[in-house]
Amino acid sequence: MFVPTLMGQCTPEQQAYWLPRALDMQIIGTYAQTELGHGTFIRGLETTATYDPETETFVMNSPTLTSYKWWAGGLAKTVNYCIVVAQLYTKGVCHGTHPFIVQIRDEETHMPRPGVKVGDIGPKLGFNTADNGYLGFDNYRIPRDNMMMKNAQVLKDGTYVKVARHGKATYGTMVFVRVLLVNEAAFNLAKACTIAVRYSAIRRQCSPDSEGSELQVLDYSTQQHKLFICIATAHALQLNSTWLWKTFSDTLAAIKQGNVDTLPELHALSSCLKALSTADAASLIEQCRHACGGHGYMMSSGLPYLYAFVTATRTYEGDYTILLLQTARFLVKAYEQVEAGKPLTPTVSYLSQAFTGKKLPWDSSPDGIIRAFQALAAGKLSSTVKSLRKRLESGLSYEQAWELSTIQLNGAAEAHCRAVMSQNYKSEIERLTVNSSPNVKLVLQQLYKVYLYYWALERTGDLLLYTSISESDIFELQLRYEGLLKEIRPNAVGIVDAFDLRDEVLHSALGSYDGNVYERLMAEAQKSPLNAEPVNQTFHTYLKPMMKGKL
Ligand SMILES: CCCCCCCC/C=C\CCC/C=C/C(=O)SCCNC(=O)CCNC(=O)[C@H](O)C(C)(C)COP(=O)(O)OP(=O)(O)OC[C@H]1O[C@@H](n2cnc3c(N)ncnc32)[C@H](O)[C@@H]1OP(=O)(O)O
Numbered sequence: 001m002f003v004p005t006l007m008g009q010c011t012p013e014q015q016a017y018w019l020p021r022a023l024d025m026q027i028i029g030t031y032a033q034t035e036l037g038h039g040t041f042i043r044g045l046e047t048t049a050t051y052d053p054e055t056e057t058f059v060m061n062s063p064t065l066t067s068y069k070w071w072a073g074g075l076a077k078t079v080n081y082c083i084v085v086a087q088l089y090t091k092g093v094c095h096g097t098h099p100f101i102v103q104i105r106d107e108e109t110h111m112p113r114p115g116v117k118v119g120d121i122g123p124k125l126g127f128n129t130a131d132n133g134y135l136g137f138d139n140y141r142i143p144r145d146n147m148m149m150k151n152a153q154v155l156k157d158g159t160y161v162k163v164a165r166h167g168k169a170t171y172g173t174m175v176f177v178r179v180l181l182v183n184e185a186a187f188n189l190a191k192a193c194t195i196a197v198r199y200s201a202i203r204r205q206c207s208p209d210s211e212g213s214e215l216q217v218l219d220y221s222t223q224q225h226k227l228f229i230c231i232a233t234a235h236a237l238q239l240n241s242t243w244l245w246k247t248f249s250d251t252l253a254a255i256k257q258g259n260v261d262t263l264p265e266l267h268a269l270s271s272c273l274k275a276l277s278t279a280d281a282a283s284l285i286e287q288c289r290h291a292c293g294g295h296g297y298m299m300s301s302g303l304p305y306l307y308a309f310v311t312a313t314r315t316y317e318g319d320y321t322i323l324l325l326q327t328a329r330f331l332v333k334a335y336e337q338v339e340a341g342k343p344l345t346p347t348v349s350y351l352s353q354a355f356t357g358k359k360l361p362w363d364s365s366p367d368g369i370i371r372a373f374q375a376l377a378a379g380k381l382s383s384t385v386k387s388l389r390k391r392l393e394s395g396l397s398y399e400q401a402w403e404l405s406t407i408q409l410n411g412a413a414e415a416h417c418r419a420v421m422s423q424n425y426k427s428e429i430e431r432l433t434v435n436s437s438p439n440v441k442l443v444l445q446q447l448y449k450v451y452l453y454y455w456a457l458e459r460t461g462d463l464l465l466y467t468s469i470s471e472s473d474i475f476e477l478q479l480r481y482e483g484l485l486k487e488i489r490p491n492a493v494g495i496v497d498a499f500d501l502r503d504e505v506l507h508s509a510l511g512s513y514d515g516n517v518y519e520r521l522m523a524e525a526q527k528s529p530l531n532a533e534p535v536n537q538t539f540h541t542y543l544k545p546m547m548k549g550k551l
């Protein structure tokens, strides 16, 4: 995050100075925004940067314990520089949060600079290869030029000058990383389902009849139900990630031309896609672990590490709930635009035909299901706006009405995101397979149908509310879904092999390409320190005395 922020928040002159040093690893930096007391609420950050025109410096200070920077990766022992997000004060006026480049350690000795308190925040659920740290300032001075001045400046005399064309320019790095995290979610879910599907092809357990041999667990419908949605979702996230990256790049290009019109939609998309992709990936990686029984619980399976790494992405770079609420803000505005007969931006254009007051006729084709997801999202949004307005009419303020409606707002945002993801998934597969062989087309179509049927069956309650789907339609869809799993089974291992993930990347005794699971599990077990000697010394110091009643 250090380099992208230098690129996004520095003037060209500042980039010319800092970027080569960062890219050359002469300086190592991190992005320190979150504090002990605040992560989500950026406007509530307490670290201060007060400009002193006498010395043309900013005085960095941590006025409270809760103002200590907390969490930044590499902060504890690795970095010697930080991008610090602090409340900017000049001429006695606070201008809100701004980014500053702050040296925290000596470039030669690596000792913390005087006035800087820095350390490690301690063990975490995962991510323990990163030294996430804390950072406090005691009236620590930095040169005026260390304020990142692309979007705002403080002149030598302390005059504050706003440069950015849009109010949230300083939030740009977060949008960039959120876009990257959708790809990260896809990549890690692909690893987990490669491990689980390969292992499920090796593992034999239970024989349906006394004479027969034990079945590959991948043959069981319940195992296919656990795992094939994981494969389908890995593809869905990858294709949405590529689509979102293009949307991001187009928006950035437009902003460079002075046009910020598409930024609100990008913020809404990056927020909900980051939220859903990281949450789906984390829960499906856990599902892959469930599918591998006891051996899935071994660190040597690679699955606990993947889960611990990915579940953090649901929180950092914007908590799941918070980001969905950002998307909901955008959706409520879109609803008002429909009412006013105004044009809509592409990803919410389906709303213009949605509020008919009638249930959408159920159509179980892939396009029909995508339309149903859109109807579901529109229905939830409409119901949410109705709740908001009912609360406003009761005399509540907008903030109070909004807060009371946030559960529904999040539901509407999640439904919208599912509809967008489903639409992108199908259309990207069709675009990319135009010249593919019939077999490749068939397999990829089967996978997006798994995704559509799975989520339709997960949302039958909502579909009954907003479409004409009947009990028998649901019964038929369930049968069709279960039949589709059986069609995919023969290709399942080939499909995960196609992720082309090397053993060194999988780090898994269960998922290695050669399938020698049991030999690898035993080999990993031998590495346990407890196997260094036949009798551990704790027998003599604890067990034996206890057995003799001497403890
Ligand atoms: C090479 C591959 C690598 C990939 C990486 C994988 C490995 C990564 C490994 C480790 C990395 C971990 C690093 C983690 C870093 C962090 O976690 S950094 C800290 C992240 N923190 C957050 O995300 C905080 C979340 N909070 C916020 O973003 C904001 O507080 C907020 C919730 C958006 C609220 O902001 P605010 O109160 O200022 O604004 P609002 O009043 O809600 O909205 C005002 C209007 O502004 C619009 N808005 C808000 N944010 C943005 C934005 N980012 N872009 C554009 N517009 C934005 C918002 O829509 C409102 O507009 P409106 O008034 O028109 O509705």
Ligand SMILES: Cc1cc2nc3c(=O)[nH]c(=O)nc-3n(C[C@H](O)[C@H](O)[C@H](O)COP(=O)(O)OP(=O)(O)OC[C@H]3O[C@@H](n4cnc5c(N)ncnc54)[C@H](O)[C@@H]3O)c2cc1C
Pocket (backbone or CB within 6 Å): 030, 031, 032, 033, 034, 037, 038, 039, 040, 041, 070, 071, 072, 073, 127, 132, 312, 315, 316, 317, 318, 319, 320, 321, 322
């Ligand atoms: C592994 C990891 C790495 C990280 N790396 C960095 C880094 O490099 N740099 C950095 O600056 N930060 C980093 N962070 C911090 C991260 O950005 C924050 O943890 C994240 O933004 C969430 O903020 P928080 O922890 O204060 O949680 P909070 O915002 O306190 O959330 C706690 C709970 O309150 C809820 N909540 C909060 N506000 C609202 C609201 N308005 N409405 C409804 N519910 C609400 C949340 O949904 C959540 O359920 C990292 C975090 C992790 C886990």
